[in-house]
Amino acid sequence: xxxxxxxxxxxxxxxxxxxxxxxxxxxxxxxxxxxxxxxxxxxxxxxxxxxxxxxxxxxxxxxxxxxxxxxxxxxxxxxxxxxxxxxxxxxxxxxxxxxxxxxxxxxxxxxxxxxxxxxxxxxxxxxxxxxxxxxxxxxxxxxxxxxxxxxxxxxxxxxxxxxxxxxxxxxxxxxxxxxxxxxxxxxxxxxxxxxxxxxxxxxxxxxxxxxxxxxxxxxxxxxxxxxxxxxxxxxxxxxxxxxxxxxxxxxxxxxxxxxxxxxxxxxxxxxxxxxxxxxxxxxxxxxxxxxxxxxxxxxxxxxxxxxxxxxxxxxxxxxxxxxxxxxxxxxxxxxxxxxxxxxxxxxxxxxxxxxxxxxxxxxxxxxxxxxxxxxxxxxxxxxxxxxxxxxxxxxxxxxxxxxxxxxxxxxxxxxxxxxxxxxxxxxxxxxxxxxxxxxxxxxxxxxxxxxxxxxxx
Numbered sequence: 001x002x003x004x005x006x007x008x009x010x011x012x013x014x015x016x017x018x019x020x021x022x023x024x025x026x027x028x029x030x031x032x033x034x035x036x037x038x039x040x041x042x043x044x045x046x047x048x049x050x051x052x053x054x055x056x057x058x059x060x061x062x063x064x065x066x067x068x069x070x071x072x073x074x075x076x077x078x079x080x081x082x083x084x085x086x087x088x089x090x091x092x093x094x095x096x097x098x099x100x101x102x103x104x105x106x107x108x109x110x111x112x113x114x115x116x117x118x119x120x121x122x123x124x125x126x127x128x129x130x131x132x133x134x135x136x137x138x139x140x141x142x143x144x145x146x147x148x149x150x151x152x153x154x155x156x157x158x159x160x161x162x163x164x165x166x167x168x169x170x171x172x173x174x175x176x177x178x179x180x181x182x183x184x185x186x187x188x189x190x191x192x193x194x195x196x197x198x199x200x201x202x203x204x205x206x207x208x209x210x211x212x213x214x215x216x217x218x219x220x221x222x223x224x225x226x227x228x229x230x231x232x233x234x235x236x237x238x239x240x241x242x243x244x245x246x247x248x249x250x251x252x253x254x255x256x257x258x259x260x261x262x263x264x265x266x267x268x269x270x271x272x273x274x275x276x277x278x279x280x281x282x283x284x285x286x287x288x289x290x291x292x293x294x295x296x297x298x299x300x301x302x303x304x305x306x307x308x309x310x311x312x313x314x315x316x317x318x319x320x321x322x323x324x325x326x327x328x329x330x331x332x333x334x335x336x337x338x339x340x341x342x343x344x345x346x347x348x349x350x351x352x353x354x355x356x357x358x359x360x361x362x363x364x365x366x367x368x369x370x371x372x373x374x375x376x377x378x379x380x381x382x383x384x385x386x387x388x389x390x391x392x393x394x395x396x397x398x399x400x401x402x403x404x405x406x407x408x409x410x411x412x413x414x415x416x417x418x419x420x421x422x423x424x425x426x427x428x429x430x431x432x433x434x435x436x437x438x439x440x441x442x443x444x445x446x447x448x449x450x451x452x453x454x455x456x457x
Contacts, residue, residue, distance in 0.1 A: 063141070077166075125154045181225075189258070191217065200229065224265065237376070238377045238418050239380075242421055351368060412442070413433075
């Protein structure tokens with residue numbers, strides 16, 4: 001993921017961590033001189049928070065500085081030091097005078113964040129000091145993370161030697177190993193799940209029956225298995241999105257344990273956020289939608305991108321990703337067949353378009369991978385919606401449109417799977433799609449059995 005997309009996600013994630021207060025302090029236990037010397041030695045930034053210990057300073061300490069993503073950013077790039085005005089040491093006045101000389105603003109009158117490099121505030125980079133947000137009255141996690149990322153980007157131009165040495169001494173840590181699947185272990189939110197020989201669509205059928213007859217505890221385990229295991233098969237990703245739009249919201253509304261289970265699954269995604277791609281961000285948003293939290297996610301995106309003071313530093317690649325995520329194909333939008341068909345046709349030429357100016361080849365490929373995922377998800381969900389509504393003609397048009405754009409076996413398998421998940425298979429059409437999928441290396445015997453059973457019925 002582009003470094004500039006990271007802070008867009010931060011403001012969302014910072015609100016999702018009620019247990020953050022139990023974490024160790026983000027701040028060093030050191031004197032200012034010692035912290036500056038160590039940061040200079042290790043080619044890291046020192047982020048200083050001068051605090052009066054009252055009002056908005058305390059609020060900022062309990063919000064901005066509790067962000068797990070800010071904590072992880074600091075593990076990679078820098079250290080944080082809080083200096084309280086109540087301390088007997090003269091450090092607060094020293095930092096206060098630095099801030100006033102640099103920005104004309106007094107950190108004893110409003111919360112501020114200062115970025116030191118090589119022992120001083122770098123006057124060549126205005127983002128060395130962050131002021132208050134007009135929305136909150138203190139620097140938010142969004143402001144701090146975006147400012148820090150922007151600061152690091154500026155160093156590429158103003159001091160590339162320092163930035164190169166920083167990257168050499170502070171490489172990005174490897175992602176943590178994946179945790180065991182949550183469905184394997186029983187807890188108060190759901191039992192362990194044993195899928196046996198059942199395929200995902202059979203499990204989905206059984207889970208819906210469990211919900212229908214009130215066995216919500218068992219259904220929670222089945223749906224968590226479906227969410228985790230379907231990620232292993234890209235062709236089933238649209239079924240997962242369909243499930244997140246329809247099944248999981250009903251389950252979490254009816255049972256608090258289900259909400260806790262899926263919130264925990266979302267937290268697992270968040271813990272790996274520094275290594276996210278655009279696709280990971282999309283999966284996070286799909287799960288947020290299932291938890292009925294998508295509206296706040298979109299609101300945070302819009303608040304950020306509509307800020308006239310910030311919009312100029314949002315990269316064009318991230319704007320493109322945002323436009324995709326919040327367009328017709330984005331999470332949280334109702335996929336009406338006619339609207340989806342229009343959107344699909346608008347996306348087709350973009351898949352062969354060259355990268356815009358200012359967007360790297362890697363960024364553009366990430367955008368295009370997200371575009372392909374959204375095209376497939378949007379088409380399959382609209383296809384299922386049309387079949388459920390008895391609109392066979394629009395369903396055929398949508399299937400033909402997405403196959404024309406993404407002519408792969410995976411596309412055909414996804415259409416069949418979503419038709420079966422919607423409970424409205426067109427047996428003849430599905431049989432043809434599966435034969436075409438097999439010819440393209442995607443043979444799915446389990447789906448053939450399901451289609452055959454539906455045909456007999």
